[in-house]
Amino acid sequence: MKSARARCDVEKAKPIPCFFKRLFPAWVARGFLMSLAVGACEQVESPVAPDELRTPGAQLDLTADATGNVTVIDLGTLGGLGSEAFDINDAGQVVGRSSTAGNPATHAFLWQNGTMTDLGTLGGSYSQAFAINDAGQVVGYSYTTGNLATGAFLWQNGTMSALETLGGSSGAAYGINDAGQIVGVSTTAGDEAHASLWQNGTMTDLGTLGGSYSEAWGINNAGQIVGYSNTAGNAAFRAFLWQNGTMTDLGTLGGSSSLAYGINDAGQIVGSSYIAGNAAPHAFLWQNGTMTDLGTLGGPSGEALGINDASQVAGYGSAASNAPYHAFLWQSGTMTDLGTLGGSSSLAFGINDAGQVVGSSYTAGDAAVRAAMWILGPATTPQEAIADLMAQVQALADQGVLDNGEVNSLLAKLQAAAKLIDRGAYEPAANLLAAFVNEVTALVQSGRLTTAQGQPLIDAGQELARQLTGA
8 A cells, every 4th residue: 555645835836847757767657766856755655565574674675686796785764664875885874764653753864884764853753865975974954943944954974964055945955975075955044955065154145047046966086076957947957067166057968958966977867858859868988078879678768866986877667568667787888687585677777886786676566665775796696705715715716815723714704604594594604604705804804815816705604694684
């Protein structure tokens, strides 16, 4: 069933632009992600069937999906029915939103090492985290006290702080770089919504492409900013790149409108654009002045929402006309369907430099929407991951890096973990993997292993332990 709709009462709220609704049919019509535009706050909870829901965090797919090399993980909830993940940093920390226990509210969350933490609100009943940098700073937006307006926030060191506006009542933060520069949107004193930059206590209005509305969604470590804006006369939306005080229209794939969402440190930009005739939106990659159509999963439409420094792109697309949307990973000219948590649809929003993808997916039977993480790699089962770790340890022994006692100790832990996994004893197996990680860490700290030799073992051991414990 679908839960009741709740409308936020933002003073003089602006509706979601019609183009926005058309361009994001999955988010708006199917309830994966709502309230993306400031003032456009009709909130729809994810479709759920309470009597069929699993215990939060309990769902764990430890096998590959149909692509053969992708593991998809349910990140759980804050105790409520549904959740969605929007960004992941290079430390594997994930942010998004989740319903709380009893489903009275939806709150921003930070997920790390298998634990989802409620980040609270700015006094209202709703908050949503959109982005996290490598320092662990989180940005998003929240209802203020009385749910009278939406406010942009910065969360760091356990505290959520409100960000100022451009003179209006509302704002939202969508992106943050490693220098702590924040981008988003704010209402002005004249009641227009403009793309905004917060840095060093100062707020900058980035302007528009000639129209009355703009939003900034991504910023890289060079301070280049991307988003979208109305053109003159509010005739269309166009993706933009803002740098050195100038906002540049990035054009389209032949249609009338486009939106930009992500930019990496090489200045590559991803987003969505209508193709010729405005037949459908397609994912695009823009670089060096050229916008390239990334194609679809076989259906009419697709959108790109995130890009990492390896030029891997995350997004979603349809496999056929009127088919459900699936999350995708695009790299080197190939678009791969990442699958789902057992349900019909999924969306990918963010990707880190390790190639870990986060987003949302329906669970089996389309019972609920859950925050999801997709992990790509050759090891598609826990046993294969254990075998790969054992091979790496044995290689260090063969090279004479480790002595027999050190090798036997490490291998014994991995062998014991493998036996426990065979019996379905995932928690004890994860504990053994933690002991393995601690032992490798000690070898690195003592100088027996270099960081280059030990870190891959540590990362792989930690990742498998997180999978086994429902992370």
